[in-house]
Amino acid sequence: MNRRPLENLRLFKERRERVAEKLQGSVLVLTSPEESLRNGSVGHPFRQDSNLYYLTGFEEPESVFVFRPGTKPETILFVRRRNPERETWDGFRFGPELAQREFQVDAAFPIEEFSQRIAELLKGADRIYYRPYRNRKMDQLMETVLLEQKSSLGRTGLGLLPLYDSDEFLGDFRVIKSDLDLLNHRRACDLSVEAHVQTMKYVRPGMSEREIHGYFIYQIMKRGAAREGYNSIIASGPNACTLHYIFNDRELRNGDLLLVDAAGEFNYFTSDITRTYPVNGQFTDAQAEVYEGVLRVQKAVIESVKPGLPFAKLHELGAALLTDVMLELGLLTGRRDDLVAANKHRKYYPHGVGHFLGMDVHDQGLYVRNRKGEPREIQPGMVFTVEPGLYIPADDAEAAEHYRGIGVRIEDNILVTNAGYEVLTRECPKEIQDLGKIVGAQ
Ligand SMILES: [Mn+2]
Structure with missing residues (x-):
């Protein structure tokens, strides 16, 4: 053709x-x-x-x-x-x-x-x-x-x-998106949000991760995506604690959380969305505690986005606030700042809070510092992810038993504007109440 x-x-x-x-x-x-x-x-x-x-x-x-x-x-x-x-x-x-x-x-x-x-x-x-x-x-x-x-x-x-x-x-x-770039980038975000919502409705205990994967691909392609923007992660139960889980072949069990990190590409622009929710729609108390902690951090980091702020500050804020959550859950003990300085938080949160997004999922461009070592400031027209997470290994003897095997990440795509920011993926549900109504609703 x-x-x-x-x-x-x-x-x-x-x-x-x-x-x-x-x-x-x-x-x-x-x-x-x-x-x-x-x-x-x-x-x-x-x-x-x-x-x-x-x-x-x-x-x-x-x-x-x-x-x-x-x-x-x-x-x-x-x-x-x-x-x-x-x-x-x-x-x-x-x-x-x-x-x-x-x-x-x-x-x-x-x-x-x-x-x-x-x-x-x-x-x-x-x-x-x-x-x-x-x-x-x-x-x-x-x-x-x-x-x-x-x-x-x-x-x-x-x-x-x-x-x-x-x-x-x-x-x-490529770091600064033009209006024409954004037309395509928005399409990628919109179709990915819709695919996530359809997937939430479809999920049921007993399905396999692979079936969810296939369904998600069907939903993005139906909406004009050329392909997945990256290798989708469909991780149920303890698999969510493997950051780049790729096998996608486990059966979803009643009581599991499901982490879906997936998006479609439109005219060479990709979105990058993660949602985590129970396969039966209902969070257990322990799952809800971890989830609410991560969601609170995600919202606080997003709200801090504004032109002029060094990108590195977002990473620092994410690490500090997630460490607070770890302290609340009893995963760590000590003073927050000491723990962060000693990298203790990395046991449960080993990645950064976000990355540039565009034609590649981890888009090109110098994120944190320029060649001279000066901090990179956030500018209007940038698009990046905000994606804090907490991952408590199933065999972690130090964590209370009811938290073991819980992995949560929540990821949205943020466009920096003159006034502050716009969440390009804001229509993708993430409140516990909303997820309870949507998951399995089909
Ligand atoms: Mn990402």
């Missing part, structure tokens, strides 16, 4: 214009990731590199985008040639001619010509932005090109062109 650009090309043009201002004199080289093959010719579904997509909207594998603002041609795509036979098997390809027209770049060439053309395209550049170690074939090519370039300089004393990480460079642009 003909994969026209998914969005208005204006979006990609706007992004290129912003990037161009900071790229003068340099060349940016972005490559698609290697296609991972499994079982011979039938591979995993291909997803374009986020940065290549960010600047072009081009979704085919074996492609490279070269961007050199100020030098003609400024925008160059290298793409697969058209090939009727291969297209019968693998689907439509744009080929250079059509790609140039449809994606409005200055020039497009067959990917086979990359090695003979790249040296010329790098001429006069003072640095290259490129991310190595993502595509081995491209890395080898770039290495050869750089060495050739060096030797072409003769005995001038000039060294290799300096290589800068394109992830760090573009990550910084």
